[in-house]
Every structure is written in structure tokens, then in C-alpha cells.
Amino acid sequence: MAKLTLYHATPSRSAVTRWMLEEIDEPYDIHLLSLTNGDNRKPDYLTVNPMGKVPALRHGDVVIAESAAICTYLADEFPKANLNIPVGNPQRGVYLKWLFFGPSCIEPAMMDRAFPRKEEARRAALGYGDFDTVMDVVAKAVAKGPYLMGEQFTAADVVIGSGLRFGMMFKLLPERPEFVSYVEHLTKRPASQRADAKDKELGA
Ligand SMILES: N[C@@H](CCC(=O)N[C@@H](CS)C(=O)NCC(=O)O)C(=O)O
Numbered sequence: 001m002a003k004l005t006l007y008h009a010t011p012s013r014s015a016v017t018r019w020m021l022e023e024i025d026e027p028y029d030i031h032l033l034s035l036t037n038g039d040n041r042k043p044d045y046l047t048v049n050p051m052g053k054v055p056a057l058r059h060g061d062v063v064i065a066e067s068a069a070i071c072t073y074l075a076d077e078f079p080k081a082n083l084n085i086p087v088g089n090p091q092r093g094v095y096l097k098w099l100f101f102g103p104s105c106i107e108p109a110m111m112d113r114a115f116p117r118k119e120e121a122r123r124a125a126l127g128y129g130d131f132d133t134v135m136d137v138v139a140k141a142v143a144k145g146p147y148l149m150g151e152q153f154t155a156a157d158v159v160i161g162s163g164l165r166f167g168m169m170f171k172l173l174p175e176r177p178e179f180v181s182y183v184e185h186l187t188k189r190p191a192s193q194r195a196d197a198k199d200k201e202l203g204a
Contacts, residue, residue, distance in 0.1 A: 001026075002059050002060025002061075003028075003029065003058075003059075003060065004021065004026060004027070004028035004029070004057065004058070004059050005028065005029045005030075005031050005057070005058040005059075006018060006021060006028055006029070006030055006031065006055060006056075006057055007031045007033060007045065007048055007049070007054055007055060007056040007057070007058070008030050008031065008032055008033065008054060008055060008202075009032065009033045009034065009035045009039075009040070009054045009055075010032075010199040010202050010203050011199070011203065012035065012054050012055075013054070013055065013067050013162075013166075014054040014055035014067070015162065015166070015195065015196075015199060016055070016067040016071065016158060016159065016162040017055040017057060017067050017070045017071065017074075018030075018055075018195045018198070018199060019158055019162065019191060019192050019195040020070065020071045020074050020075075020083075020155060020158045021074065021195075022191035022192070022194045022195045022198075023081060023083055023158065023189075023191040024074050024075075024078040024081040024083065025081060025191070026078060030202070032202065033045060033054060035054070040052045040053065040054060048063055049063070049065040051065060053065065055067055055070060056070075057070045057073070057074075059073075059077070066103065067103075067159070067162075068099050068100070068102050068103045068159045071099070071155040071158050071159050072084075072096075072099050072155055074155070075154065075155035082152070083153065083154050083155045083158075084154060084155060085149065085152075085154060091149060094149065095148075095149055095154055095155075095156050098141070098148050098149075098156035098159070098160055099155060099156050099159055101138075101160065102159040102160050102162075102163045103159075104127055104128065105127065105128040105129075105134050105137075106128075106134060106138065106160070106163045106164075106167070106173075107163060108126075108127065108128050109128045109130075109131045109134040109135075110131075110163075110167050110172045110173055111172075112126075112131070113131050113172065114172050135173070135174060135176065138160065138164070138179070139176050139178040139179065140178075141160075142160070142164075142178050142179065142182040143178040143182075145181075145182065145185070146185060148160060153189075157186060161182065161183060161186040164179045164182065164183050165183045165186070165187065168180070168183065
């Protein structure tokens with residue numbers, strides 16, 4: 001089987017993909033980069049991800065960047081883990097919506113709030129609309145539980161759950177009761193706990 005290597009830094013958004021790798025329960029290697037030392041901007045790594053960002057994942061000859069894309073890829077590539085909604089299942093549309101909602105709505109809404117613009121942008125011009133609507137839509141989706149897709153835990157929970165978890169941890173997102181209980185439930189998963197423990201060890 002083709003080897004999996006995660007280009008990783010801790011703490012960083014790469015934690016999302018480490019959790020996903022633990023969920024699929026396949027062997028993988030870690031290529032650790034120090035963001036503090038600027039390893040992510042060195043020529044060697046720019047050939048892996050010209051954006052100079054972590055994470056990136058190498059699987060055999062293919063290299064994938066962008067945490068949500070990596071989670072989507074792994075879920076489809078390793079269907080035995082039952083973390084995807086396959087092509088042909090009508091629910092895949094909703095599943096993909098949530099996978100894209102993380103990087104295209106939650107993340108920019110959160111970062112625009114953390115680093116406000118000098119001039120207010122028109123709501124219609126922003127892909128996410130406005131912060132409060134994004135929060136309301138996510139709160140409603142996670143309130144039903146236990147997972148975004150109902151009874152099935154999927155890669156979408158890894159992406160959205162991580163976004164909410166780290167957003168609240170860094171005080172960039174409100175600690176809404178729906179977010180808190182959803183994240184608490186997700187972080188009890190053995191794969192999430194393994195990923196945290198391994199990253200803690202790396203960071204020590
Ligand atoms: N959209 C990217 C964002 C990745 C990202 O911003 N990673 C940060 C770490 S949290 C990084 O590599 N920062 C180093 C830098 O930009 O110099 C993803 O979700 O994978």
C-alpha cells in the first residue's frame with residue numbers, strides 16, 4: 001500500500017488532519033516542520049506545498065494540501081473507516097456542503113472578526129455573508145446530534161468539529177452551548193485523544 005506522510009507542525013491546523021489519520025487507522029509517518037524556524041518557507045518544503053503552509057499529505061506520488069481537502073481525500077480513499085458518504089448516496093451533497101463550509105464560511109468569518117477590515121464589506125460580497133448567520137447555521141446543524149450527518153460520524157465532523165474546537169480555544173468563536181457539547185462529544189473519541197496525546201508528545 002502507498003505510504004502516507006503528513007507534513008505536520010504542532011500546534012497548528014495540521015492537528016485536524018492528524019486526527020483524521022487516527023480515525024482512518026492506517027499507518028502514517030510524520031514529517032515534522034518547525035513554523036518558528038521557518039521550515040515551511042524553505043525551498044524543500046515549497047516543492048511540497050508552494051503556499052508554505054501546513055498541513056500537506058503525501059500518499060504515494062500524490063501530494064494534497066488544504067486540511068479539508070485532505071480529510072475528504074482520506075475518507076474517500078479509505079472507505080473501510082466509514083467516514084465518507086459515497087458518490088451515489090443523495091446525502092453526499094449535504095456532507096460535501098459541511099466539508100466546504102468549514103474553510104469557506106467558518107474560517108473566514110472567524111478570521112475577519114479577529115482581524116477586522118478597515119471598511120465594512122457588503123454582506124452580499126462576502127462568501128460567508130455575516131458572522132452571526134454562520135454561527136446560527138452551524139449551531140442549528142450540530143444541535144441535532146450526535147453528528148452533522150445524524151448517526152454517522154464523518155470527515156465533515158473532523159473539519160467542522162476541529163474548527164469549532166480551536167476557534168473556541170483561542171476565543172475566536174463564541175462558546176455557544178451547542179458548540180461546547182458537540183466538541184465535548186467529539187473529543188471523547190479515541191482517535192481524537194490519540195492525536196492529541198501524540199501531538200503533546202511531539203511538542204514536549
Ligand atoms: N487553508 C489552510 C490553512 C493552513 C494554515 O494556515 N496553516 C498555518 C498553521 S495553522 C501555517 O502553515 N502557517 C505558517 C505560515 O503561513 O507561515 C488549511 O486549512 O490547510
